[in-house]
Amino acid sequence: MPPGTNAVTTSTSQSNPSAPLVIKHPIEPDAEPAVRLREARLTYQTKEGNPLEAVSPTTLTIRAGEFTALVGPSGCGKTSLLRMIGGLIPVSGGDVQVFGETPKDAQRHKRLGLVFQEPALLAWRSVEDNVRLGLQLNPRETHSSTDVHELIDIVGLTAFRRYRPAELSGGMQQRVALARALAIDPPLLLLDEPFAALDEITREQMRYEVQRLWGISHDPTDPPRSAIFVTHSVPEAVAVADRVLVMSPRPGRIIADIPITAPRPRQPEHEHSDRFVNDTAIVRAALRSPTTPAVPLDAA
């Protein structure tokens, strides 16, 4: 097992001894960056035919293994930036690379795991079949080592694996969506406000769930997984991320890049620490003064 990895103990891990799940957290600064944006911008055409700039030219590097949170006011272009990285909308200019390839190629090689604000599950499929969906699609790129039952066990839904989504709570559905995204073992997770529709208590629990699941991989030789987490919640961003990017109101641009250096694994108690309170205050200050970067931007 490579350094920086730990075996995960699960009740079903013995069922697939050839592919034990491992947890990897370290950021690999020398590895191929997970995401690289060079002057990437997005301009929409209004109904009147006028250009509307949604995302200003953005240059950004996200390292392999890095958990990056993206915060900003509503409509600032956070989701648009995420969709540009995921290849779901074409950039109007500049360049986006995901592990050194275009977003379309990253899709083709199943390098992206998407989780949305709503779980977006297939109502007619059971939990198990929803988790399996990503494996069934584009099967040439499917990793044979993925054990769906083990993943369902990790998200705590073994007892519900034959239930349909409508029978589950919002939090449970979102865990199914997370398991579905993880089933293809993607090196990059794109999380678009995944807890926005949940109640506060479930939200608090889920942010630590996501941290735990983010590091889980089937293949110990894979680079550590990266994640981009769009959220409106500053405490949520500070609790989970290695780095918080703050965006300005539209046209969105990254105006602050704030490192969060709290050690991992983080527990809920971390939110009572001075370090957490301080980091939260820095992010809030950057949000309140969107024109003045709170922290100098790294032009990487």
Place this chain on the structure above:
Amino acid sequence: MVSEPLRELDHLDAQARRGIPLAPPDVRPMLAWVLPPLIALLLLAVAVEIWVRVADVSIWVMPRPTTVIENFFSDFGLYFSEGLKTLGVSLGGLAIGTAAATLLAAGVAHSNILERAVLPIAIMVKVTPVVALIPLFIIWLGHGWNPKIAIAALITYFPVLINAIAGFRDIDPRMHDFFRSVDASTWEIFRHLRLPAAIPYLFASLKISVTLSLIGAVVAEFFLSGHGGLGAVIWIEQNNLRLEKVFAAVLMLTLIGVTLSTAVVLAERLFSWRLDQPVAAA
């Protein structure tokens, strides 16, 4: 692992969403739906019977309901066998019309150009009285079953086409994004996302089309009365002024229509039930 409190909450949530176990089906609501129209129909028949007897209405104008019922049962074999022919034409047309409309809708749902090319023609055919095309179909397809099935198919395709297009397009955009994010093929998106999403729409259109197909079959049989069917019976017996036979044939058509519509509703309920219920007890 997921924490114990969260696990407990999961069970409570799922329990609440599943609700109380299903009780054995209660027949009272069913009777409440079926009995009133049956009683109303019976009262109407009694009123007609009284009117025909009291006013001494000619049998060539309105036969007594009791005479119709008597004839229906005495010649039940005839109405049943001719009804089977009409049912065959109706189902054949429904199957062909539904299949063709669904395939066309699948193409239209994927292509705006195809939509712009095909939909105006589909609407043009829809607004053209189908009866006007029957002589052409007889010339093209002969005097057998084919023109009758073609008419039934033509009359049923439109509701299916419009509903299927709506169904194939009514997909969750985030779900579509998920499919795109793993580079799913067009076929995979259709097979796993668009087709299941369209099922409720297809059932809604079938409820309309199933009765339309019966209308198409009967109208075609009026024109092709030499090849049997209840439409032919009605046409011939109307010329013979044997109205009790006309009414008996109409009664059989009503029974076929009710049976077909009920079958579609039951199939839809069965399908919805399968969706609503857990795949298996956890």
